[in-house]
Amino acid sequence: MLNLSVKTLRILSLTALVSFQSMAFDIIAHRGASGYLPEHTLASTAMAYAQQPDYIEQDLVMTGDGHLVMLHDIHLETVTNVETVFPNRHREDGRYYALDFTLAELRSLNVHERTDAKGKQVYSNRYQGNGQFTVATFEEHISTILSLNATTGGSVGLYAEIKSPAWHREQGVDISKAVLEVLREHHLDDVSANIYIQCFDFAEIKRLREELGAEVKLIQLLAENSWNETPTNYDKLKTQEGIEELSRYVQGIGPWLGHVTRYEGGKPTTELTPWIETAKQQGLLIHPYTYRTDALPPGISADQLLMLIIKKWQFDGLFTDQVPPVKRFLQSQ
Numbered sequence: 001m002l003n004l005s006v007k008t009l010r011i012l013s014l015t016a017l018v019s020f021q022s023m024a025f026d027i028i029a030h031r032g033a034s035g036y037l038p039e040h041t042l043a044s045t046a047m048a049y050a051q052q053p054d055y056i057e058q059d060l061v062m063t064g065d066g067h068l069v070m071l072h073d074i075h076l077e078t079v080t081n082v083e084t085v086f087p088n089r090h091r092e093d094g095r096y097y098a099l100d101f102t103l104a105e106l107r108s109l110n111v112h113e114r115t116d117a118k119g120k121q122v123y124s125n126r127y128q129g130n131g132q133f134t135v136a137t138f139e140e141h142i143s144t145i146l147s148l149n150a151t152t153g154g155s156v157g158l159y160a161e162i163k164s165p166a167w168h169r170e171q172g173v174d175i176s177k178a179v180l181e182v183l184r185e186h187h188l189d190d191v192s193a194n195i196y197i198q199c200f201d202f203a204e205i206k207r208l209r210e211e212l213g214a215e216v217k218l219i220q221l222l223a224e225n226s227w228n229e230t231p232t233n234y235d236k237l238k239t240q241e242g243i244e245e246l247s248r249y250v251q252g253i254g255p256w257l258g259h260v261t262r263y264e265g266g267k268p269t270t271e272l273t274p275w276i277e278t279a280k281q282q283g284l285l286i287h288p289y290t291y292r293t294d295a296l297p298p299g300i301s302a303d304q305l306l307m308l309i310i311k312k313w314q315f316d317g318l319f320t321d322q323v324p325p326v327k328r329f330l331q332s333q
């Protein structure tokens, strides 16, 4: 009788383990809780934390005085009032670069909802308030998340992106080295640490491993060559040889959601592209970007898209501007 119950318990716990593993899916809060508050501010990260994702994302650029700050772009004008505060500080191309400002100057700016070139809010139904939000450093975001983990007993991870490393180096700044220094201060440059580092630039991913000795888990982000995101040849990376080479350097890939399926007659199917299948077979984690309930692909509902990503395609995680609907979907499964 005792034996039977021990055996039954074992079977039950094994079943629980199997179902837990099959549902293991990492929700990455994209730019904090960017669906609700201005992206990458401490307020956005604090809100994201309360929504309990598995990871919170940080996008990193450098200031003129050598600080890593949380900004999605090397330019400032789409998320701050820099044109009003420092009207003469743009370059010849008319753009304002974070690298041309000190941290103290950047802190004097107000961070607002992302706007387009005409100054119109990109996601019109998002934050409508007039709150003051400021640019914050990588250090402040790391310490905030680690402190919240300590006070709540939580284990939310970090997911930081090194932005435009080739551009930074052209400007005489080694952003990757600076990122690794901060990670090492926090004992986060470790394959077992609860953090991923992501980058669009494959040459920099290689450099992180080979030249800078990075131990941290790495994710190669994938774009289209036509986006001119980095000097990386993405067509080459998406071949069998490219994926095999990638898997020697990274734990996973971050493809754009619009690129994961095959197209037929100009329309997306629900079948994965062969290169995504190859990456899965190669054992790479697949963390696509970006799930937005207020900017869905045409002809599909928010839950139908999650059904594909999580159930049919069985990806390993997802960048999302809205954590709560993804959590609700996972809990309903």
Ligand code: CA
Residues within 6 Å of the ligand: 057, 058, 059, 161
């Ligand atoms: Ca990013």
